[in-house]
Amino acid sequence: MTAGERLAVLGAGAVGSSVVELAAEYGHEVVAFADSSSAVVDADGIDAAATLERKRAEGTVGDDDPDAALAADYDVLVEATPTTLGDAEPGFSHLETALERDRHVVLANKGPVAERYGDVRALERESAGEVRFEATVGGAIPIISTVEDLSPSHVTAARGVLNGTANFILSRMAAEGIDYEHVLAEAQDLGVAEADPTFDVEGTDAALKCVILANVLSAGEREFTLSDADVEGITNVPGSALELAAEDGRTIRLVGEATRDGIRVGPRLVPQNAALAVTGTRNIAQLETTNAGQLNLSGRGAGGPETASAVLGDVGRLD
Amino acid sequence: MTPTLGSDAETEHGDDAEQSSRPRGDIDDAEREPQPHTIRLELADEPGQLLAALEPISENGGNLLSIFHERGNVTPRGRIPVEVDVEATPDRFESIVAALREGGVNVVQAGAEHYAEEVVVLLVGHLVDTDLSDTLRRIEENPATSVADFSLNAPEGRKDTSSARLRIATRSGETTAALALVREIAAEKELHVVEPLAGGAL
Numbered sequence: 001m002t003a004g005e006r007l008a009v010l011g012a013g014a015v016g017s018s019v020v021e022l023a024a025e026y027g028h029e030v031v032a033f034a035d036s037s038s039a040v041v042d043a044d045g046i047d048a049a050a051t052l053e054r055k056r057a058e059g060t061v062g063d064d065d066p067d068a069a070l071a072a073d074y075d076v077l078v079e080a081t082p083t084t085l086g087d088a089e090p091g092f093s094h095l096e097t098a099l100e101r102d103r104h105v106v107l108a109n110k111g112p113v114a115e116r117y118g119d120v121r122a123l124e125r126e127s128a129g130e131v132r133f134e135a136t137v138g139g140a141i142p143i144i145s146t147v148e149d150l151s152p153s154h155v156t157a158a159r160g161v162l163n164g165t166a167n168f169i170l171s172r173m174a175a176e177g178i179d180y181e182h183v184l185a186e187a188q189d190l191g192v193a194e195a196d197p198t199f200d201v202e203g204t205d206a207a208l209k210c211v212i213l214a215n216v217l218s219a220g221e222r223e224f225t226l227s228d229a230d231v232e233g234i235t236n237v238p239g240s241a242l243e244l245a246a247e248d249g250r251t252i253r254l255v256g257e258a259t260r261d262g263i264r265v266g267p268r269l270v271p272q273n274a275a276l277a278v279t280g281t282r283n284i285a286q287l288e289t290t291n292a293g294q295l296n297l298s299g300r301g302a303g304g305p306e307t308a309s310a311v312l313g314d315v316g317r318l319d
Numbered sequence: 320m321t322p323t324l325g326s327d328a329e330t331e332h333g334d335d336a337e338q339s340s341r342p343r344g345d346i347d348d349a350e351r352e353p354q355p356h357t358i359r360l361e362l363a364d365e366p367g368q369l370l371a372a373l374e375p376i377s378e379n380g381g382n383l384l385s386i387f388h389e390r391g392n393v394t395p396r397g398r399i400p401v402e403v404d405v406e407a408t409p410d411r412f413e414s415i416v417a418a419l420r421e422g423g424v425n426v427v428q429a430g431a432e433h434y435a436e437e438v439v440v441l442l443v444g445h446l447v448d449t450d451l452s453d454t455l456r457r458i459e460e461n462p463a464t465s466v467a468d469f470s471l472n473a474p475e476g477r478k479d480t481s482s483a484r485l486r487i488a489t490r491s492g493e494t495t496a497a498l499a500l501v502r503e504i505a506a507e508k509e510l511h512v513v514e515p516l517a518g519g520a521l
Contacts, residue, residue, distance in 0.1 A: 108404065159516070234443075236443060237513070238443060238480050238482060238509045240472035240473070240482040241441050241443050241445075241472070241482035241513060243472055244472050244483070244484040245441060245480050245484070247470070247484070248439060248486075250439070251512055252441070255516065257516075266514075268513060268515065269439060269513050269515045269516075270515070270516065276516075280400075296426055
């Protein structure tokens, strides 16, 4: 266990804010914190409670320019800005700056490892810093570190239910016999689905997680991006299909599969009592291994404190 | 049918007795062992027709188990239905059916027991408007697949999106090919396929 790392946290959404709030509990100190328009930097550690209160009340975290956090004197950069596709900016440049300064990077942002895995690993090789990204797949669930422990060469496939929003919608539709539109509206009221749910219901989010897993399994032999994934969302799954599945003791889940050969995400038929048939916002990852059989890891796949616990777990694993 | 809960998602043996007596995945033995098959024929009501129909069975190494000759039940075309039970290995059974057809015998149905595995899929879309019977016929026409069970759920009537559940019986080791066939038909008709997971992924 590494004690007392100095963290710079970029991104003040649910995950970034929770990292700031919980860092001290894990023995670390936040020396810089930035959102998209402001930053606070303090070499002696920022006042987490006051900063988060200011973010709630005024919408800013401090008086400095956001770039000040990136330039601060930290050991670990926590990149928790929103995931972007394509060039994965600005997250990728944040990671690049930190590695060039020989600092560690812990990602909650999926973009860099889903869209530019090769570039990330190349920068890491040139740096004394290390890159970790447990929080990018399955929120609180330790999936990447489990694959690492088993060694990627001993994991033949990873699959799972990796999007809580889509899973909430499918399990509510099946349980209540309600249409997609009604369940989506309910999910939005509950804060389970965002106002624009496209990323979740079209399978993009689940696909990015599978792309990351495929990159980890391939261990540099082959690089995957979102464009390599075969993706279908849940918007074409009507209640009538869930009824037919239930008559046969089955249900439908948005399942993502990652192997060294590719990535596939789509609605799939699974037995109702199968491990993969998790309900609500719960996630599950299933690993097929060569010597250890099948491993199932399930838990909370999203949420501020849950995902922050994965980020802080990564900080603790740094050499 | 075998209770499917908790068993393999993709492949379920179609025969309980067979499943208990033979370890699963033992495909080579299944290919060599003689199995009972039922052949339904329609014969012209003329002397010698039945004998002509039975000869190819013994000539191709089939063991005749029983003959049910329904003389009192003539088809609309004036033919007599005959049901023959034969024991043969799968490859010999194919030769028998081919020889019967070559000899001009009308084979209506041959060996439902021939199918060793099952796969369940859902189809979603404009099923009725895209010629549902054509969809089913094309699965049936493939010698390795047969539609064992079919269920349609069209809550909004024929004009809107409906769903169908197909239980497809396939020859041993042919479920991947069966799924590929379903995907191909679905892509052509702009239908969505909800497939099971391969292998023991549960």
